[in-house]
Amino acid sequence: xxxxxFVAGLMAQRVPFLVAELGADVDPFMLHVYAALAxxxxxxxxxxxxxxxxxxxxxxxxxxxxxxxxxxxxxxxLSAARTAEAARRFAANVAPVIREIQNSGVSSLRGVAAxxxxxxxxxxxxxxxxxxxxxxxxxxxxx
Numbered sequence: 001x002x003x004x005x006f007v008a009g010l011m012a013q014r015v016p017f018l019v020a021e022l023g024a025d026v027d028p029f030m031l032h033v034y035a036a037l038a039x040x041x042x043x044x045x046x047x048x049x050x051x052x053x054x055x056x057x058x059x060x061x062x063x064x065x066x067x068x069x070x071x072x073x074x075x076x077x078l079s080a081a082r083t084a085e086a087a088r089r090f091a092a093n094v095a096p097v098i099r100e101i102q103n104s105g106v107s108s109l110r111g112v113a114a115x116x117x118x119x120x121x122x123x124x125x126x127x128x129x130x131x132x133x134x135x136x137x138x139x140x141x142x143x
Contacts, residue, residue: 003042007035087140090124095141097121098134109134 011028019026019034060066101115109131116129123133
């Protein structure tokens with residue numbers, strides 16, 4: 001009920017609303033409906049979370065071990081292998097671009113990073129290039 005009251009208070013103060021899904025000219029009734037639905041969803045999520053926590057606490061009280069500790073080392077090794085493979089694939093895709101930049105006369109890793117950023121090439125995580133990342137890609141591609 002708090003969200004509905006909050007939205008109603010803002011509407012009474014003539015605060016303009018822009019709802020991405022509904023557009024700028026949304027009917028006040030629809031805002032109330034969406035606020036009521038959001039409040040109901042929040043309450044349902046809270047109830048499910050409380051029930052899940054209580055069930056886990058009851059299992060733990062009965063002596064059950066929670067989680068799967070048996071394959072932690074194997075899961076970590078698999079994750080590391082997948083991460084390394086993704087890095088190798090990314091390096092294989094970007095290394096030719098780096099070599100092209102180096103062949104054009106750019107010799108420093110910082111210069112290559114600047115050229116990659118100027119071309120709009122993003123790192124594996126979608127960020128901007130730095131000299132250390134260029135060096136890591138070249139080392140990975142050389143392996």
